[in-house]
Amino acid sequence: MILHILRVAKREWKWILLQKSYLILVLVAPILFALTIHLIYAPKKVVGLPVVFVDQDHSQLSREMIRAVLSNETFISAGYINSAEEFPRLVAEDRARVCFTFPRGMERDLKAGRGGRVEVLVDQSNYLAGSVELTNATLALAPFSILADVRAIERIKGVTHSVALRRAMPLDVGTRVGFNPGFTSNYLNYIAVGAAYIGLQLASLLIAIRSGSSEFGERSFQPLSGVQDHPFAFAAGKILAYFLPLVPVFLAVIFMPHLLFGAPIVRLGPSFWVVLLWFPAALITFGYGLSGLAGDGLFATEVCALLTLPNFLVTGYTWPSFAFPKVLLLLTYGMPLHPLVFMMRKITIMGGTLADCTPQIWCLTGWSALAITFAWAGTRRILGEARIGSGGNA
Amino acid sequence: MPRILVKLCWREIRRILSDPRIFVLLLGGPFIYAFVFGGVYWQGRTTNVPIVIVDQDHSRLSRELTTALRASDSLKIVGWANSPDELPALARREAAYTCVMFPARFERDVLAGRAPKIGVLLDGTNTLVSGVSLNAIRNVIGAYQVGVNRRFLEASGVPNERIDTVSRPVTIVGRQLFNPTSNYSYFLLIGLVCAASQSVIRMITGMSIGLDSYANIRREFKTDLPGAPWLYATKVIGTCCLALPVVYGATATVLTLFGTPHRGSLVFIYSALTVYVIVHVGMGFGYYGLCRSYILSTHLHLFMAVALFFLSGFTWPYYAMPAAVQAVAHYIPIFHMNCIMRKVNMVGASADWVLPHLVALVIWLVLGYTWGYVAFKKWLESQKALSHA
Numbered sequence: 102m103i104l105h106i107l108r109v110a111k112r113e114w115k116w117i118l119l120q121k122s123y124l125i126l127v128l129v130a131p132i133l134f135a136l137t138i139h140l141i142y143a144p145k146k147v148v149g150l151p152v153v154f155v156d157q158d159h160s161q162l163s164r165e166m167i168r169a170v171l172s173n174e175t176f177i178s179a180g181y182i183n184s185a186e187e188f189p190r191l192v193a194e195d196r197a198r199v200c201f202t203f204p205r206g207m208e209r210d211l212k213a214g215r216g217g218r219v220e221v222l223v224d225q226s227n228y229l230a231g232s233v234e235l236t237n238a239t240l241a242l243a244p245f246s247i248l249a250d251v252r253a254i255e256r257i258k259g260v261t262h263s264v265a266l267r268r269a270m271p272l273d274v275g276t277r278v279g280f281n282p283g284f285t286s287n288y289l290n291y292i293a294v295g296a297a298y299i300g301l302q303l304a305s306l307l308i309a310i311r312s313g314s315s316e317f318g319e320r321s322f323q324p325l326s327g328v329q330d331h332p333f334a335f336a337a338g339k340i341l342a343y344f345l346p347l348v349p350v351f352l353a354v355i356f357m358p359h360l361l362f363g364a365p366i367v368r369l370g371p372s373f374w375v376v377l378l379w380f381p382a383a384l385i386t387f388g389y390g391l392s393g394l395a396g397d398g399l400f401a402t403e404v405c406a407l408l409t410l411p412n413f414l415v416t417g418y419t420w421p422s423f424a425f426p427k428v429l430l431l432l433t434y435g436m437p438l439h440p441l442v443f444m445m446r447k448i449t450i451m452g453g454t455l456a457d458c459t460p461q462i463w464c465l466t467g468w469s470a471l472a473i474t475f476a477w478a479g480t481r482r483i484l485g486e487a488r489i490g491s492g493g494n495a
Numbered sequence: 496m497p498r499i500l501v502k503l504c505w506r507e508i509r510r511i512l513s514d515p516r517i518f519v520l521l522l523g524g525p526f527i528y529a530f531v532f533g534g535v536y537w538q539g540r541t542t543n544v545p546i547v548i549v550d551q552d553h554s555r556l557s558r559e560l561t562t563a564l565r566a567s568d569s570l571k572i573v574g575w576a577n578s579p580d581e582l583p584a585l586a587r588r589e590a591a592y593t594c595v596m597f598p599a600r601f602e603r604d605v606l607a608g609r610a611p612k613i614g615v616l617l618d619g620t621n622t623l624v625s626g627v628s629l630n631a632i633r634n635v636i637g638a639y640q641v642g643v644n645r646r647f648l649e650a651s652g653v654p655n656e657r658i659d660t661v662s663r664p665v666t667i668v669g670r671q672l673f674n675p676t677s678n679y680s681y682f683l684l685i686g687l688v689c690a691a692s693q694s695v696i697r698m699i700t701g702m703s704i705g706l707d708s709y710a711n712i713r714r715e716f717k718t719d720l721p722g723a724p725w726l727y728a729t730k731v732i733g734t735c736c737l738a739l740p741v742v743y744g745a746t747a748t749v750l751t752l753f754g755t756p757h758r759g760s761l762v763f764i765y766s767a768l769t770v771y772v773i774v775h776v777g778m779g780f781g782y783y784g785l786c787r788s789y790i791l792s793t794h795l796h797l798f799m800a801v802a803l804f805f806l807s808g809f810t811w812p813y814y815a816m817p818a819a820v821q822a823v824a825h826y827i828p829i830f831h832m833n834c835i836m837r838k839v840n841m842v843g844a845s846a847d848w849v850l851p852h853l854v855a856l857v858i859w860l861v862l863g864y865t866w867g868y869v870a871f872k873k874w875l876e877s878q879k880a881l882s883h884a
Contacts (some may be wrong), residue, residue, distance in 0.1 A: 113836055121799055122786070122788075122791055123791060125571050126791065126794055126795060126798070127757075127794070130795075130798040131798075134798055134801075134802050137802050137805070137806065137820075138802065138805055140817060140819075140820050141805050141816050142811060143816075143820075144816070144817060146815075147812060147815040148815065149814070149815075150722075150814070157529055168786075172679065179787055188672070189672070189673075189842055189843065189844075190848055192672075192838075192842055192846075193838045193842045193844035193848035193849060194848055195814070197594065198814075211664055211665065213606075214657060214664075216664050216665070216666060217664065217665045217666070218665075218666045218668060219665060219666070219667050219668070220668050220670065221667060221668065221669045222669065222670050222672050223669060223670065223671050223672060224670075224672055224673060225671035225673055225674040225675065225677060225843075226673040226674055226682070226837050226838075226841040226842055227671060227682065227809075227810075227812050227837070228674065228678075228679055228682035228683075229682075229810060229812065230678065230679055230809065230812045230815070231671060231674070232626060232677070235669045235671065236630075238667070238669065239669065242667045243667065245665045246664055246665035246666075247669070249665060250644070250662035250664055254647075254648075254651075257648070257651050257652075257653060258651055259518070261695065264608070265609075267608055267609060267610040268608055268644070268647055269644065270610055270640065271605055271608070271610055271643040271644060272605065272610065272611070272613060272636055272639055272642055272643065273610050273611070273612045273613070273641050273648070274612065274613050274615055274617045274632065274633060274636055275612040275613070275614050275615065276616075276617065276629065277579075277614065277615070277616045278615070278617045278618075278619035278625065279582065279583055279586065279616060279617065279618055279619055280583075280586070280617075280618060280619050280620045282652055287619075288622060288811060290619075290620075291619075291620060291621060291622045292622075292810075292811070295717050296801070296805065299801050300798060303797055303798055307794050307797070311790065331730070356518055379635055397516075398703060399516055399702065399789065399793070402517055402790055402793050402794065402797075403520055403793075404517075405521065405797070406520065406698070406793070407527070409797065410524070410528075410694065410797070410800060410801075413801065414532065414535070414687070415531065415532075415535060418621075419621070419623060420535060420536065420541070420623070421541060421621060421623070421624050422589075423540045423543060423544070424538055424540075424542060424543070424547065425535055426534060426535075426537050426538070427534055429531075429534050430533075432531070432535075447587050450620055451583065451587050451618075451620060452583070452587075453587040457584075457587035457588055458878055459588075460589070471524070482811065
């Protein structure tokens with residue numbers, strides 16, 4: 102049996118080497134894909150956003166506030182404008198993202214105990230940048246409010262500054278972030294790590310997508326001598342031929358963010374290796390089975406396109422699955438990428454094991470069962486056609 | 496001459512319509528994106544983030560705060576834990592993503608003016624979820640902070656009408672322009688449709704040329720065929736005749752059915768889309784020429800689809816990318832299309848506000864069309880050589 106498997110694998114490699122461009126694309130593209138994604142997210146957080154100021158107060162306080170805003174790394178000055186009405190155009194021309202308006206008489210009102218008001222206009226057309234802008238604008242200006250409050254308490258109660266500060270901030274929030282130690286909206290450890298797996302999923306499916314269909318005529322120069330009666334060896338040999346070159350690609354993509362960009366890998370136990378071997382094996386089997394069953398490489402590729410194109414954003418990796426409408430929840434768990442991204446996140450970043458991945462194990466088991474069924478049916482079709490082609494004497 | 500050109504265009508349309516592998520992909524791609532993601536982001540924002548409470552104080556204040564947290568629609572209390580150490584295991588099992596801890600003697604410390612800390616432990620692996628829960632918790636606790644402060648000032652004899660200005664003297668009013676409800680669907684959906692259209696158009700163009708042959712054209716047209724530039728033009732027009740209604744339809748679905756705002760000119764948006772579609776038809780020919788196989792070019796587009804979307808700066812803003820990556824982003828057509836889409840639809844920009852993007856798209860139109868023509872000419876020559884042989 103093993104000899105038959107190896108013979109089929111050898112036959113497959115001979116054919117693959119005649120189609121070098123396919124092989125190079127499938128082996129190199131996931132690595133380039135991952136590198137591109139990591140480079141995009143390399144700055145880890147959004148900094149250097151251009152801000153404009155409408156200073157109608159021209160007071161010491163407004164100037165101090167501007168200095169405080171610009172000392173935050175998120176913002177850089179894009180100058181002063183006369184009115185907030187100019188802001189939309191500046192946004193459209195990429196010249197400003199945030200506009201601070203200090204109204205006339207702000208300092209005077211504050212000194213007179215009437216309270217001041219600062220308006221912060223934020224470009225929320227990009228949700229991600231808008232959230233960062235608003236949070237940092239509030240962080241930069243909130244101390245002014247607290248400090249004014251502290252001074253008022255000092256005057257009223259005649260207490261020391263530290264006591265007044267505690268009175269002004271009677272409750273405090275201490276935040277600790279687990280699993281993402283560099284968290285200040287660190288997107289490299291979040292999106293980039295998961296998005297890199299898109300390329301791996303594609304490679305797993307596409308590497309074998311022509312292996313079955315090519316048996317219908319395209320490979321008449323490669324006779325199936327000796328393996329027609331061993332369907333298991335035939336399928337296993339083909340899957341093995343594609344599995345072996347793909348494993349190093351998986352390792353390269355998974356370790357790239359850790360080695361080149363400093364993303365954390367907390368755990369690499371047996372669970373990691375199980376996922377690493379199981380996922381590509383299941384998807385290669387599926388790709389081969391689909392290809393054999395369809396008998397048409399293009400049609401099989403299109404099925405893969407439908408499965409993979411919307412996949413990442415539907416997996417629940419970014420937009421969380423609990424926020425999905427209930428009817429679409431099945432879609433999340435039904436996507437082949439879901440188990441890979443979640444299992445890898447839970448194991449490598451959160452330090453978990455397979456015991457924490459029950460829903461994902463069910464998903465991958467489902468895909469594996471489907472893959473085996475397809476591979477079985479595809480192999481039967483290929484070997485059946487081969488028998489007919491050779492006059493039933495094979 | 497014009498008659499045969501019309502016939503050649505019609506032939507191209509017929510070929511695409513009669514091959515389900517091409518037509519289904521063309522029709523399915525942009526619409527599946529619009530409907531699937533429109534459905535996924537239907538809520539517009541993340542709500543009901545599962546959280547657990549660790550109440551070591553068991554006081555009235557901690558219970559009141561818990562009730563206030565429960566009232567926030569961003570959070571959903573799924574249980575109580577004995578220690579924040581339980582959160583990592585809960586997060587790994589997707590049972591809870593945040594833990595709020597009230598320490599022992601919390602209420603007593605507040606009353607004594609010692610400013611105790613409320614512990615918030617977050618699962619940082621999903622920034623979107625942790626950001627939502629942290630903001631909601633800060634809002635609830637911020638309201639209590641002001642409340643406690645007010646009572647203290649009241650007790651100190653500050654007149655009631657002045658308490659608000661004394662407790663929070665500087666008010667920071669944040670206005671989220673162009674997407675005031677921070678709707679995730681408005682932010683993402685239109686860009687996803689542009690990304691899907693790009694990939695699908697390039698793929699179907701590659702398939703369409705790959706499945707055609709000069710011998711077939713000759714067989715169907717007994718008269719003299721026009722030169723390569725005209726033949727190419729008929730193929731581009733034929734493909735555009737089918738691709739344009741699909742892209743227009745998918746965009747209209749996003750704008751009408753899923754409510755993405757459109758503040759700018761729709762005529763301008765659809766004109767830009769027309770240029771964008773022609774660019775990609777041209778590039779589809781170009782990529783086919785590069786790969787010399789429709790399956791290989793389809794594989795290539797599958798790998799490129801998501802990478803180009805990320806590179807377009809529609810999610811992670813391009814101005815936050817490293818300078819070298821930013822430069823690359825500026826050289827891809829989807830970057831300019833997405834900028835036009837977002838700026839015109841959401842910001843309400845007019846043509847002169849987005850002139851650089853418009854100019855870039857027109858340059859791409861010339862480049863894409865020419866590249867496609869060069870690839871087509873090579874294909875035609877090889878096909879002629881084959882038919883002569």
